[in-house]
Amino acid sequence: MEAPITVDKLRFLIYSFKEKLWLKPLVFCVLSLIAVFIAKVVDGTSVAEHIPEIKSESVETLLSIMASSMMVIATFSAGTMVNAYASASQSSTPRSLSLIISDDVSQNALSVFIGAFIYSAVGITAISHAFFEKAGVFILFCLTCLVFAVVILTFIRWVDSVARLGRVGSTLLKVEHATGRAISNRIEAPCLGAVPQDEIKEQGSHAIYTNEVGYIQLIDIAKLHKWAQTNGNFVNVAMLPGEFVTPDKPIAFVKYNADFEDIISAFKIGEARSFEADPRFGFIVLAEIASRALSPSVNDHGTAINAISSITRLLLIWYKNAEQDSRQNERKNIKPKTQDNGKPHYKYDAVSVPALNVDDLFDDAYTSIARDGAANIEVAIRIQKSLNTIKACFDRVDNTFVKAANKLAIQSYERSKMALSYEEDVKRLDKVFKN
Known part of the structure; x- marks a missing residue:
């Protein structure tokens, strides 16, 4: 079947x-x-x-x-x-x-x-x-x-x-909308409907490799779950959609040795990343648009600022969802859905998937813009304001985002302080920077 x-x-x-x-x-x-x-x-x-x-x-x-x-x-x-x-x-x-x-x-x-x-x-x-x-x-x-x-x-x-x-403005909107869809899909299934990897004690003794080289575009979790149930095994996925696969990197681990062809075929690997299943890719593309706009040949800091605004809106999707869930749970006194043994219920409980790394997400979104726009006071200030907004919002719902935002804020501030030669620009940046 x-x-x-x-x-x-x-x-x-x-x-x-x-x-x-x-x-x-x-x-x-x-x-x-x-x-x-x-x-x-x-x-x-x-x-x-x-x-x-x-x-x-x-x-x-x-x-x-x-x-x-x-x-x-x-x-x-x-x-x-x-x-x-x-x-x-x-x-x-x-x-x-x-x-x-x-x-x-x-x-x-x-x-x-x-x-x-x-x-x-x-x-x-x-x-x-x-x-x-x-x-x-x-x-x-x-x-x-x-x-x-x-x-x-x-x-x-x-x-x-x-x-x-x-046009650049139209492309920014298209990238933002595509990334927003990917984020919403990931919020609905944080670990693709599988068990979060941090809840698994044992990784699995048998590593699975593929001879293909490229980016993971899709992981067929249902196929992995079906294989695990049929073979009495447990699949621990090691890589998320968007990560680069090579023959030396394991894509999954299992408890017991078996025929792994079905597991390998569940990973769709291609030459390029996909917007649909990979939220990080959208942030990378937005950062690339901003970096190109900040190049000396273009010198368009307005586009970079618009890209930062798009990044801010996208990151706040997680906040809006967390805030909404928190209010609904408080109002209705709802407890998380669990199995009879008290453990959380997952659709694919024979598969584990790592959660999205928030530090990597912020690195994709801000690092290249902070590097290329370090000497531009308008861009430097907008980055700090964006990160301040994220810290203020997520402070009530998710400390992981706050730590990542604070880390990037410090890095961006130090880059700009080294690049800015005009003293008044440094003073303006000091007023915005909050550590």
Whole structure:
């Protein structure tokens, strides 16, 4: 019996398909072919007696206009998207390219234009060979008018979006939204639904390795759990999604020796990290955008400040969730869900997974910005204000975040104090810094 598909795996598959540029155009092409032959089906029904007559020449003219214009527009939209991808790589970071490619507005526009071209080409071929009768011609006319309306509305929406596609501000928002989704998913399942590793006394005597080299994009916890139950074993996952795997690093440990092929196949390893299952990757990309903006060739500290604001909002998602849970539990006097033996209940209790390392999270988010913006007083002050906000908020709910924020605040302060040459700038920084 195969292990059930987890929500994380399903979400990862959907995200992977969204990155494929060919998928939506293919779907729209199939729909356009179906639409043409729907008109033929109506010819054989009783509805044909009550449908007004439309000259086939007028429908053929409309289809010809659409066929001649749609391919030009589709080519233009494809060229615009390619330019946007190049702009995103140059102005922000190449790591944001997958989010630009998966932009729904651009993909939908390109798909509609190509689908409309296929529809018009098939419609012209069919109507020129007298494929339709009176009812079929009328239905084809109605469908053509509908396709025209969809194309016009899509084009207007796309023009509104294309001006922002690939721009730094738009890319920042896309990265923030993608990271926010990953954080929310991780909050729902802090250890992917498995047992937290710090609750496990024994790591396991048998280490499991893989010959692949790359980043873990997904861990199929349900498959590991099914294997552990079938073999009477316990799987201790050693690495989280986003970590770099090499043949010398164990990806998991088990108590008893067995066939480990199913365990290895549960780890999806690729060449690049994924936003969907890896909250840390979003912080890395935001920091890269800020660092590039602070380079001497760009010198755009405003973008770096916006990136710090995004990082602050994202980190406070954990605070908002912890604060909300705390208030609900106090108001309703709720106790954590436990098993009969008093231990916490976990969905995959035959697997353990390490928790997200908060120190690494803050290092991903702030260190490179603090290093590259050390000599910029505006950026240095904004970093301190961001970390002060995090310390003040998490002081009531999670001391781990407070310690990590305080550590980064000290490091950033010392970097800036060494880099700043103007005494008044140092005094301004001293006023903001709180240790």
